[in-house]
Amino acid sequence: METGPGDAGPVVIALDVGGTGMKCALVRPDGSVVHAERHPTGAERGPDAVVDTILDVADGLAGKARADGHTPRAVGIAVPGVIDEAAGMAVWSANVGFRDVPLRDLAVARLGLPTALGHDVRAGGLAEARLGAGRGTAHVLFVAIGTGIAAAHVVDGSAAVGAHGAAGEIGHILVRPCGPRCGCGRTGCLEAMASAAAIGRRYAELAGVPGSTAAQVAERAVAGEELAREVWTSAVEALADGLATGQALFDVQAIVLGGGLVRAGRHLLDPLRSALRERMTFHREPRLVAATLGDEAGCLGAALLALDALENR
Numbered sequence: 001m002e003t004g005p006g007d008a009g010p011v012v013i014a015l016d017v018g019g020t021g022m023k024c025a026l027v028r029p030d031g032s033v034v035h036a037e038r039h040p041t042g043a044e045r046g047p048d049a050v051v052d053t054i055l056d057v058a059d060g061l062a063g064k065a066r067a068d069g070h071t072p073r074a075v076g077i078a079v080p081g082v083i084d085e086a087a088g089m090a091v092w093s094a095n096v097g098f099r100d101v102p103l104r105d106l107a108v109a110r111l112g113l114p115t116a117l118g119h120d121v122r123a124g125g126l127a128e129a130r131l132g133a134g135r136g137t138a139h140v141l142f143v144a145i146g147t148g149i150a151a152a153h154v155v156d157g158s159a160a161v162g163a164h165g166a167a168g169e170i171g172h173i174l175v176r177p178c179g180p181r182c183g184c185g186r187t188g189c190l191e192a193m194a195s196a197a198a199i200g201r202r203y204a205e206l207a208g209v210p211g212s213t214a215a216q217v218a219e220r221a222v223a224g225e226e227l228a229r230e231v232w233t234s235a236v237e238a239l240a241d242g243l244a245t246g247q248a249l250f251d252v253q254a255i256v257l258g259g260g261l262v263r264a265g266r267h268l269l270d271p272l273r274s275a276l277r278e279r280m281t282f283h284r285e286p287r288l289v290a291a292t293l294g295d296e297a298g299c300l301g302a303a304l305l306a307l308d309a310l311e312n313r
């Protein structure tokens, strides 16, 4: 990117819009963050208000960049749901309420900068593959396990989008035909068995302890509580089934696990690695590692989308 006379260098404006909060940053072309800020999404105000906030925050970041002597060159915005990246359209989102919002064009009109729109988990996967745990690896499957489960398949630093903007929905692989009902309406999806929310819910039901969390289940399992161990193990087994399917489809070198559940560290990774190994026949076993960028991955991925958009112009 060009550097203007006397300025502190070019930056891109990056926003990762989640159901509750937005992570935002000014990022240099080398991926280093020069400024970061967070804002509430305020999804309860409705999608139009969220769009206004996104544009206000992006505009504010452009002003901040200029005030600090940087030159903002492009904008990257990552949002959840179904995204038509080619059209720059937020097609559908359960938690933010987007329905066919032309977010890229709105940002271009407001900021006058080239803008890329992407999917939050694919952006996170892109960042982990290029800057985080998958750095130096050509074929990476990033799997985010939190309230739900979703994945990004990244090959040579680019995440597959799918024909309809909905690639990577690994959480809705059927792993237990008679299992619990999933948010998507079907029964037995991976997400309904092994998301952090599902683990907490399952334990709460069986133990009669409302409001239990996956972190508490992990702690109790480590402490040797039998019921917690059963719930944890059945989630790990379901995850191994889902990841084995992922490996059969994608044949990656590394599976990078992100999201809240990975805070369980080796209590998740060690048994999951063994269970996955048991499921490998002729497939090569992928390296199973924890994500390293934490909850900044989506924002850094949005910055990468902006940088890629500049390069491809």
Ligand SMILES: [Zn+2]
Binding pocket: 171, 172, 182, 183, 184, 185, 186, 189, 191
């Ligand atoms: Zn489902």
